[in-house]
Amino acid sequence: NAGVMQNPRHLVRRRGQEARLRCSPMKGHSHVYWYRQLPEEGLKFMVYLQKENIIDESGMPKERFSAEFPKEGPSILRIQQVVRGDSAAYFCASSPPGQGGYGYTFGSGTRLTVV
């Protein structure tokens, strides 16, 4: 049973380019969460999605960031016009319905470096 799959593992983008991060949840998990980990700040919640629905995006920056979880295919976290401050590790997690509060299964993350 494959775990949460994230790709790419490492992504380098120049300032002003777009970054697209992908996440496939565990089999049987329909809820996806994105977190960002900055060196001095720890893991921070960004967004919670179910298939075709954004449930809570209160942790997403208001501009340049968007997320989706289509009916078919992986969840995508999209960052437009990246800046150096976007450099971080981005983690996706999944859970069965209603179980997020009892613990997630995280992917291995995407390390984004903006040069």
Place this chain on the structure above:
Amino acid sequence: TQLLEQSPQFLSIQEGENLTVYCNSSSVFSSLQWYRQEPGEGPVLLVTVVTGGEVKKLKRLTFQFGDARKDSSLHITAAQPGDTGLYLCAENSGGSNYKLTFGKGTLLTVNP
């Protein structure tokens, strides 16, 4: 948003030693989770504690939830190099059943 304080921030010990790390808050936790994160990987859930005073054991790891549900500890017996990693505690933000607030973690290094 509840703040989680983890201590110590860094801990370096020799193989075979025992250690305890702590997670504290000024507010009551609805539930608390402990994760371990190895370099270059995502956090892995170790345990979830829900009831005040609860003690859970996972091989050489013992997790305790304070009676007042405002603190938790993780004790490792006879630490091994494979225990090296960042230990994170997390709680449900504002009683949410999906959003977690994480502490900044304790970075443990176990030297052979």
